[in-house]
Amino acid sequence: MARMKFICDAERCIECNSCVTACKNENEVPWGVNRRRVVTIADGVIGQEKSISVACMHCSDAPCMAVCPVDCFYRNDAGVVLHDKDVCIGCGYCSYACPFGAPQFPANGTFGLRGKMDKCTFCAGGPEANGSKAEFEKYGRNRLAEGKLPACAEMCSTKALLGGDGDVIADIFRTRVMRRGVGSEVWGWGTAYGPSPRPQEKPQASAGGAANATNGGTR
Numbered sequence: 001m002a003r004m005k006f007i008c009d010a011e012r013c014i015e016c017n018s019c020v021t022a023c024k025n026e027n028e029v030p031w032g033v034n035r036r037r038v039v040t041i042a043d044g045v046i047g048q049e050k051s052i053s054v055a056c057m058h059c060s061d062a063p064c065m066a067v068c069p070v071d072c073f074y075r076n077d078a079g080v081v082l083h084d085k086d087v088c089i090g091c092g093y094c095s096y097a098c099p100f101g102a103p104q105f106p107a108n109g110t111f112g113l114r115g116k117m118d119k120c121t122f123c124a125g126g127p128e129a130n131g132s133k134a135e136f137e138k139y140g141r142n143r144l145a146e147g148k149l150p151a152c153a154e155m156c157s158t159k160a161l162l163g164g165d166g167d168v169i170a171d172i173f174r175t176r177v178m179r180r181g182v183g184s185e186v187w188g189w190g191t192a193y194g195p196s197p198r199p200q201e202k203p204q205a206s207a208g209g210a211a212n213a214t215n216g217g218t219r
Contacts, residue, residue: 003060003079004122004144005166005193006153007173008053011180012160015040015051019152019161023055026123026151027140033104035120036152053152053161056081056102056120057192064094064103072117078144079166080122085138088116099191122163123150166193 015038023029023036036055042048058081065073065081072087073094094117095103106115125142128135135142143150153163162169 002165002167004058004124004164005079005169006055006057006122007162007169009160009162009173009176010050010052011176012158013038013051013053014158014160016157018155018157019053022151022155023120026143027121028136029140030106030118033106033118035102035104035118053156054100055152056098056122057100058120058122059192060194063097063099067093067097069093074127076124078122078124080124080144082121082124082126082139083117083119084127085116085118086127090116092117123148 017038020034020036020038027035029035036053038051038053040049040051042050058079060079062073062075062081065071065075069091070087070089072085072089073081073083075081090105092103092105095101095105102119104118106118121139123141123143125131125135125145126139128138130142130145141151148154150163153161156162162172
């Protein structure tokens, strides 16, 4: 089955924040929680400014899953890292372990007590029944069960943010890089999914061997 992944093309992101707005509207995210945010590097520096849309990358070897003391995290059949809010104790270990700052903790109560952890679900819901009211209230809309992609990726006007089958979006980005000749670095891809395997180089024939092959191997 396909493994769902995100890619953000920093050469295309224009910091419009439509992905952030789409996520909040589609999932009715609690106030103060940002499942997705846009980070700008070297802001204002001509020729060096880059913007990147950041959220949970649904890592193949997710550090949040490794450090959770109550094992509230799990991975579904599509490779999406999800969590059970009924099991979460709000300890915050996942927040320290995540290199992308994905885990968010809404402030509950008068004195801002830490609540249950909230994060990007790749619009895949949670452990409750697909499309149920309980699932929507806890985790937001389950668009994957409806055959749709995450709202953030669908709303991106420049298609800088891609979400879906990891092999498909990797091919799309590879084609872009080949056409423009620059921008081969994908922020977060290597950290979340590991280094991409490089094709083995074929051994080059020597000059003498090439001449023999041209002449049919005869002198």
